[in-house]
Amino acid sequence: MAPIAVGEVIPDGTLAYFDDQDQLQSVSVHSLAAGKKVILFAVPGAFTPTCSMKHVPGFIEKAEELKSKGIDEILCISVNDPFVMKAWAKTYPENKHVKFVADGTATYTRALGLELDLSDKGFGIRSRRFALLIEDLKVKVANVESGGEFTVSSAEDILKAL
Amino acid sequence: MASSALLTRTGMMKLMVNGFQGLRAYASVAVGSDLISASPDVSLQKARSWDEGVSSKFATTTLKDIFKDKKVVIFGLPGAFTGVCSAQHVPSYKNNIDKFKAKGIDSVICVAVNDPYVMNGWAEKLQAKEAIEFYGDFDGSFHKKLDLSIDLSAALLGPRSHRWSAYVVDGNIKVLNVEKAPSEFEVSGGDVILDSIRRLGCPLLLLITIEEHLRVFMALADVYIVRSFSFYGMMHLHSSS
Numbered sequence: 001m002a003p004i005a006v007g008e009v010i011p012d013g014t015l016a017y018f019d020d021q022d023q024l025q026s027v028s029v030h031s032l033a034a035g036k037k038v039i040l041f042a043v044p045g046a047f048t049p050t051c052s053m054k055h056v057p058g059f060i061e062k063a064e065e066l067k068s069k070g071i072d073e074i075l076c077i078s079v080n081d082p083f084v085m086k087a088w089a090k091t092y093p094e095n096k097h098v099k100f101v102a103d104g105t106a107t108y109t110r111a112l113g114l115e116l117d118l119s120d121k122g123f124g125i126r127s128r129r130f131a132l133l134i135e136d137l138k139v140k141v142a143n144v145e146s147g148g149e150f151t152v153s154s155a156e157d158i159l160k161a162l
Numbered sequence: 163m164a165s166s167a168l169l170t171r172t173g174m175m176k177l178m179v180n181g182f183q184g185l186r187a188y189a190s191v192a193v194g195s196d197l198i199s200a201s202p203d204v205s206l207q208k209a210r211s212w213d214e215g216v217s218s219k220f221a222t223t224t225l226k227d228i229f230k231d232k233k234v235v236i237f238g239l240p241g242a243f244t245g246v247c248s249a250q251h252v253p254s255y256k257n258n259i260d261k262f263k264a265k266g267i268d269s270v271i272c273v274a275v276n277d278p279y280v281m282n283g284w285a286e287k288l289q290a291k292e293a294i295e296f297y298g299d300f301d302g303s304f305h306k307k308l309d310l311s312i313d314l315s316a317a318l319l320g321p322r323s324h325r326w327s328a329y330v331v332d333g334n335i336k337v338l339n340v341e342k343a344p345s346e347f348e349v350s351g352g353d354v355i356l357d358s359i360r361r362l363g364c365p366l367l368l369l370i371t372i373e374e375h376l377r378v379f380m381a382l383a384d385v386y387i388v389r390s391f392s393f394y395g396m397m398h399l400h401s402s403s
Contacts (some may be wrong), residue, residue, distance in 0.1 A: 088283070
């Protein structure tokens, strides 16, 4: 699938997460994002440094600011199972607004055309690092890293676009 | 169990090839199999941080390096950070580590179909890295070769492994325990395999423990006594008529 581009409608899909009562929930992307301003940012893998120490904290810190600018949801997605996402989310006790969701089978990531084969690093099929600004299911901003860098997909970059 | 397995073709094949201990519905290896030759091109990834991965150039560890000339206790589970795995399975090995070392076990290994970074994060959370070596079978190839994979998509985990444990000496499987269902925790814990290792060491206890010997004896004695009485009773009746 070709990578999703600005102006396109995001595909629907199912993502999983543990809610505040520790119950496993499956949610459809469209039902979560319809009529809303949503930031969807992806990391290749939970518990890896750039993801853990730079990408995610950036969004956690800027969450209030993003919310004040009209963002309804900030979702962090990764090709990991929901148990791993839950445990990883717990390593950020200061987090209030970022929701950690699991695309365990990489189905949604593939639907977005943003998958990446990281088998040689011990990962299998994962997601590229990216950040999307989605308004009522339409992509307004698509910042996708080309390789292992961290240059365009940060919270600051999305803030600049708002 | 034996009769239902005989009804299936694979069950019959396994019975012929591996004998009674081959009647395991979902593992192609059994006691007596050689792990190293069963999966020659398979390797695992030691749990590590990303930086360690980079500096080691994402090196993998072959089964030969893990098992050759060593006494290894290895256990596999469906997923890092999940309930039974975290709360019961790993602790049952961590808490018995001294007993394993006293039996001359070289390594206690935990493996799951997760990437090595998640395994590392989990091992650190469980504070089990000193006692247990954690390895990731990220693409499931190790478990596929052993026929121990299971699709857990219903639990949103995707292709994973059964819950199992094994005692392997120089690559040869001496003990293999596989749970009937991955959510169960009856036979794959540290206590059970420690007991199996102890029994291997004492031929008399190989099949059943002394306690079980006594129980069998008492049951037989009961039968003997009842039969003797009823025989005596019958004889008495017969002779008095």
